[in-house]
Amino acid sequence: MNTVVENRPDQNQYALVEGDATVGFAAYEIVGDEIRFTHTEIEPSRRSTGLGAQLVQGALDDVREGSERRVVPLCPFVADYIDEHVDYRELLTR
Template structure:
C-alpha cells in the first residue's frame, strides 16, 4: 500500500491518497499567520489503517514549515495535537486556553 499526502490549495485541503485513490482530507482556512483546520475525515473504506494520523501529521508539518500557527478546530486534528505534545507549541498561545490545550 502506497500513501501520499498532497496540499490541494484550490480546495484548501490536504488530501491523502492510497494507491492513487483519495482516502480522506483535512480542510483548512488560512489567515495571515494561522491555518485553521476546520474538518478532517477518512473515508469509511480506509478507516482503521492509521491514515488519519498520517494525514494530520503531514498537514501540520507542512503548515509549520510554511510558517503558519496551527488552529486545531476540528476534533480529529485537536485530538492529534493533544496526544502529540510536540505540536502544542505550534498553536498560538492565545488559542490554547480556548481549545483546552496546555499552556
C-alpha cells in the same frame, strides 16, 4: 500500498492519496497568519487503520516546514492529535 499527503491549496485541503485514489482529506481555511483545520475525513471503509493520524501528521509537518502560520485546530480530530503529540503543540503558539 504507499500513501502520501498532498497540499491542495486550490481546494483548501490536505489530501491523503493512495495510488491514484484520494482516501481522505483535512480541510482548512487560511485567515491572516493562521491555518484553521475545520474538518478531517477518511473514506469510511478505511477508518480505524491509522490513516487519519498519518494525514494529520503530514499536514502539520507541511505547515511546520513550509510556513510560519499558527495552527488553529477547529476539527476535534486535529485537536486530539495535537493533544496526544506534544511535539506539535508549538504550532498553536507561533
